[in-house]
Amino acid sequence: MSFKILVPVKRVIDYAAKIRVRPDKLGVETNNVKMSINPFDEIAVEEAVRLKENTIADSVVAVSIGPKESLETIRGSLAMGADAGIHVSASADMQPLGIAKILKKLVEQEKPKLVILGKQAIDDDSNQTAQMLAGLLNWPQATFASKVVVDKASDKVTVTREIDGGLETLEMKLPAIISCDLRLNEPRYAKLQNIMKAKKIVVPTKTPEELGVDVSSKLKIVSVEEPAKRVGGSKVQSVDEVVANLKKHAII
Amino acid sequence: TQCLVVAEHDNKNLMASTLNAVTAASKIDGANISVLVAGSKCSSVVDSASKIKGVSTVYHIDHPQLEHGLAESITPVVVGLSNKQSLTHIFSPATNFGKNFIPRVAANLDVSALSEITSIQNGNTFKRPIYAGNAIATVTSDEKVKVGTIRTTAFEKAPADGGSAQKVAIDDWAAKLVDESVQQTGIKWVSQEVVKSERPELTSARVVVSGGRGMKSGDNFKMLEELADTMGGAVGASRAAVDSGFVSNDLQVGQTGKVVAPELYIAVGISGAIQHLAGMKDSKVIVAINKDAEAPIFQVADIGLVDDLFKAVPALTEAIKKAK
Numbered sequence: 001m002s003f004k005i006l007v008p009v010k011r012v013i014d015y016a017a018k019i020r021v022r023p024d025k026l027g028v029e030t031n032n033v034k035m036s037i038n039p040f041d042e043i044a045v046e047e048a049v050r051l052k053e054n055t056i057a058d059s060v061v062a063v064s065i066g067p068k069e070s071l072e073t074i075r076g077s078l079a080m081g082a083d084a085g086i087h088v089s090a091s092a093d094m095q096p097l098g099i100a101k102i103l104k105k106l107v108e109q110e111k112p113k114l115v116i117l118g119k120q121a122i123d124d125d126s127n128q129t130a131q132m133l134a135g136l137l138n139w140p141q142a143t144f145a146s147k148v149v150v151d152k153a154s155d156k157v158t159v160t161r162e163i164d165g166g167l168e169t170l171e172m173k174l175p176a177i178i179s180c181d182l183r184l185n186e187p188r189y190a191k192l193q194n195i196m197k198a199k200k201i202v203v204p205t206k207t208p209e210e211l212g213v214d215v216s217s218k219l220k221i222v223s224v225e226e227p228a229k230r231v232g233g234s235k236v237q238s239v240d241e242v243v244a245n246l247k248k249h250a251i252i
Numbered sequence: 253t254q255c256l257v258v259a260e261h262d263n264k265n266l267m268a269s270t271l272n273a274v275t276a277a278s279k280i281d282g283a284n285i286s287v288l289v290a291g292s293k294c295s296s297v298v299d300s301a302s303k304i305k306g307v308s309t310v311y312h313i314d315h316p317q318l319e320h321g322l323a324e325s326i327t328p329v330v331v332g333l334s335n336k337q338s339l340t341h342i343f344s345p346a347t348n349f350g351k352n353f354i355p356r357v358a359a360n361l362d363v364s365a366l367s368e369i370t371s372i373q374n375g376n377t378f379k380r381p382i383y384a385g386n387a388i389a390t391v392t393s394d395e396k397v398k399v400g401t402i403r404t405t406a407f408e409k410a411p412a413d414g415g416s417a418q419k420v421a422i423d424d425w426a427a428k429l430v431d432e433s434v435q436q437t438g439i440k441w442v443s444q445e446v447v448k449s450e451r452p453e454l455t456s457a458r459v460v461v462s463g464g465r466g467m468k469s470g471d472n473f474k475m476l477e478e479l480a481d482t483m484g485g486a487v488g489a490s491r492a493a494v495d496s497g498f499v500s501n502d503l504q505v506g507q508t509g510k511v512v513a514p515e516l517y518i519a520v521g522i523s524g525a526i527q528h529l530a531g532m533k534d535s536k537v538i539v540a541i542n543k544d545a546e547a548p549i550f551q552v553a554d555i556g557l558v559d560d561l562f563k564a565v566p567a568l569t570e571a572i573k574k575a576k
Binding site: 013015016017018019021028039040095096097100122123124125126127128129130131132133134135136138139140141143144158162163164165166167168169170171172173182183217218219220221222223224225226227230232233234235236237238239240241242243245246247249251252 | 320322323324327347348349351352353354355356357358359360362363364365366367368377381382383384385386387388389390391392393394395433436437438439440441442443444445446447449453455459483500501502504507508509515516525526527533534536537538539545550551552553554555556557558559564567568571572575576
């Protein structure tokens, strides 16, 4: 059986862009804001591509669920070395449960041995999709991975994961779900030649309806506000003044 | 209104994060709060949990497969309890423990989950930070069970004493669910490597001293360690310092690293990129030391010192030692 890896990738506001709450207070401004692949998802793509380069995996499929611009995120993943892409058209603000339900359907169709995801998207910061997908599939999960070792002969994967205060190692029978933490790898920059090649790959678009998935959500965002502004900006002239201020704040 | 808090513990001690989650549950009007202690040889934890003020029932199960709190083994217990007790709310701390299994529980109950709750308005309205705290979303949930993780820094700790909860063992029905899930998922715990640091964990430390690119080298971080040690603090770093190879990535504070909210945050040689500010701007008091008076970090700092960090940091360490 061929060893396929599915990697979900999300298009998010670039990590370096300034976040501005929309005037209607129902979300943040995304018009004319730089968008990029979610940094944790980029790590997931890198890990999958490395498993292919190390002849563990046979193919890597990048999936993005969102508006048509999500195709750019898939193209970026193809340029990094993914073999194929699937786009599922949906609104940009879908909740993780709906995303996990769509991914479950795609897993049933694509039959991957591993699904590697970013641990969280830096827009809604949910950190839920990998765990939810594992729950829906009743597969083992290793979240916050910092090292992945696949043993094809025994059909197992050993994952070192970041826990509070240290590391934990789990062994999972394949198929399995992995979510990536920052230390797992350093994603490559795609070469121009690969970016050009990626443009030629045909990426099919599916809809949640075609997949037979109900993505309605019982969570509703009623408002989005800016956090309380910090009043900073006061300066002192010396180390002694720093200490005096810390005493004033009863810290020392 | 039946609220369950899933306790975080190490089979001997109840983690303080559980107390923050109990306080969060108490914000819901008319909440009957129960705690689940799922572990192995964890009777001392059950005793501690039963003493938390405001908790009426402690459900407990003792099973070898629950020793390490794996999502695969704990999830069926929580889901089973939810069905039996008609739970309306299930919370756990937003630590790597809670984040790991809470969404799995939600999916198996076919409900959405709420991550990193920082405020509870009522039984179905919650606030949570998005974009690493650059925006705060108010979210309502119409799910039959509201499942979520609690940002511990946003809620006080419930008193660890003064309660006398009823203890209810659930091994009779839950043990076989654990066995089934472990067998079906084929999960196996192999080992654990807990960093035995004298310093507290970055995300729960009262004081955090972080260094940026201005530190110039990894060796220079020793200076920050000495400063942190004068106040029992932890050491962090900006992404620039990590990318420059000064320190390892697990020290990174920022949007793509750890989000911290200590009582005191000292930013040393950090310019204050948006992505770093996102990870520390909820700190109660921020001190910035940087030789560039125009660095954006000074805009959020309560106490800014424009100085050469290689002189100022050792001087500050000495001055704090003397002041104590």
